[in-house]
Amino acid sequence: MMFLVRCSWLKTFVVLGSLFLVAGSLNVAGFAANEEPRTKNQEQVAVPFRPENGKFPPLDKSVAYRGELVFVDHATRRGSLRVEFKSEFFRSPPTPFAMLPYGMVRYHGAPADLRDIPLGTIMNIRAFLPPDPKNSSVVTTPNHWYPLPLENHAILIEDEPSLCLREGKTWKLKEVDLQNNQGIVLATRDSQDAAAAKDPEEKLTIDSTTRFWRGRESLSLADLVAEGTWPASGKKSLGGQSALLGLIWKPCPDGIFVRYHISDVWLDDKATQRAIQSQTEVHMSLIRSRWMPAFVDKVEYGKFGRATVTVTLFGGMDPSLYADFKKDGTGAINGAENTLKHAGGSYGPAHMASKGTILEVIKTPGVAPMGSSGIQVRFETDLIIEGIRPGRVVRIRPSGWPNVYIPREEFLGEGSKIEDRFPRPDIFPIYR
């Protein structure tokens, strides 16, 4: 039975815009904590859901699964995962996925770009059917004897620590059994919610490459052995020590179907917060140089090219980025594709963008759906450009953000080639 489950149970899994932020402590991720998708989804009726253009889909219609990140084409926001099934993991072929334009990546409990995730990382995904199958950048009907998911357009893809932080879970380390600087850790992923279903105990491998983060220290297994915390050889109870774990996969001997490897152990909150902070800084820098993505909600046309554009900023960013959008501030909007590539960036996206003034920054009432920040920006320009139409994706920036040229693969150029706008799925090998 595959670990691929639907989650209509998540009727209430909506994100409060105000909660969808990393809180001051950096420990509160920008999601509503909720029940464990895997358990719940197994109870669900499978009704694949296809999102509509310009609308954030309800999260309870998504499918949840997890797998190893095997391939990344970050410029086109797509890649491949080796999806976990309850059979030989090594046989599971890399399965392509694409990020929805408002799809979010999270790494170490913070927003991220696909380029930030090391290959091999075990990722948790929530996905839908392709919104526009004929223009999908990944195959829409994977053909394999494994029941590969048709829901391959991701609204959320996150590593293990991000999932645990978002859902209020921690790993409890029960026992370690070591030999020659490698071994097995017995652990369970426990929820803060006492009523939540208990996860089964897992056996995870560990070795001399595993990093242990304690405060500002980066330790190895040898360091823990030298301190006497862990045994040099043999078994030792770890007493249910709380930790966050980073997981990857390595082939296992002895016919083991699925067993993950611990790449990182965060032993305390301070270490976790430092990891979150570091990744947050990386992503803030990326978004300030690539601009904030958004959907166009409305365009009110004036005369001689003048227009007022209302956009909804996409969700999952650091709060300080949203705070940079201020009423009466100046800014620029540029057309972008569903891959979030800028249109016409050869002279830098600012060159052709519509420039103007932010008339209003509105916090929409109620709970924002996943993918949305819940923040609308009304922006007036005296020269509206092509690409800024209702339902289309744009990128917007306040003038205070650095005005930089982006690299060649992240903009469309003159746009004469259709595959630049609509990347084809041909780059993905077909495995039989």
Place this chain on the structure above:
Amino acid sequence: MARNSSFIVLCSWLLAVCAFAANEEPKTKNQAQVAVPFRPEAGKFPALENAHSYRGELVFVDHANRRGSLRIQGVGSFRRNEPHPFALLPYGMVRYHGAPADLRDIPLGTMMHVLAYLPPDPKNSAVPVLPINNKENTAGFRDRGTAPAENHILLLEDEPSYDLRTGKAWKLGEVVLQNHAGLMVATREPTQGSPGQTTDETMTFDASTRVWRGRECLGIEDLIAEGTWPAEGKKSLSPQVVQLGLTWKPTAGSVFNRFHIADIWIDDAAMQRATQRQTKAYEAFIRSRWMPAWIDAVEYGKFGRATVTVTLFGGMPPALYADFKKGIPAMMNGVEQTLKHTEGGTAGPSQMSARGVILDVTKVHGEAPIGSSGIQIRFETDLITEGLRPTRVVRLRPADWPDVHVPREEYINGGSARMDERFPTPAIFPKY
């Protein structure tokens, strides 16, 4: 020109003797060379002095096929340079943090140094084949040297690996800080002897820059809190000697080529820990994927019996070579130029491989060329399999290495394999 005889590594802070030796900087030497592009021959390790050297940002990776793309540095605007496809030669080596690595280990965005040749077999190249003089091509916005025909790589290494190999380090001059980000002026100099002609390089850093000191992983804010670096303004750091990990980020203003400091190793202990960790990661990797080698000779016996002589590829941790001992049982399997296992992958490479005994382990006289370990193995099997022919690439392992199944994208699925699994086409690379 670099001479093979002196291309050895001598790094006091490397834990093991690598398959290199300290030498003059390849880039400097190659710049002085007559540009005669060199095409390696099957079954022969090419002379290092015929390699073309350049450096660039790792932009894309297809690790399963040992290929990717680099944005190559020229003298003009770095961000305009299109991602340039490359393939690793079967004996091509990757190095990261001063240790052997696989492409999957290198984070996207990392600045890499390259030594490369023309494709050995253009009609089966996994990346586009370019006109031989393409490095002179300046069509469009292209900067001279940013799309060389020499795209088959012998050595791909990050900045610390390059500096450790060539006996160099960075001397930090001055730092200018504002809001936990700023500019660093530094020079890359030999660690011993006269610095010769050096040029100051200005690089950026920010709050995501990691500073490694002993077993600590610090941020810029930690250095500020300690009073080592100023919170604002300039400070001379001279003469602090460090190793730097470099990436690239778009820069504001008209800055053409400015790199970003992702990591600073402040002391030898910190660098050694990074080297040690990567070494261990790679040892585990090769033990599960087997040691790549070339077949030098096959002496056929009766009824499928044969004695095969191979040369192990170079650049591995010495501990791996030491595992090949006279008289022990071993296995050998045919692989492609991509180092993918060809036979019986779906049931694990062991199933269909030729089994036998190591008759002899010989260290060849004199200096081994780059790419070669200089170690020959004579191996006798009672059932030779297809793929084990002179000049072909194989993988072999002592029988006591872990017997694991490799993941689906790393083997060719026996008789059902499509031609493009054996010979990946360059079609996946976008044309800009």
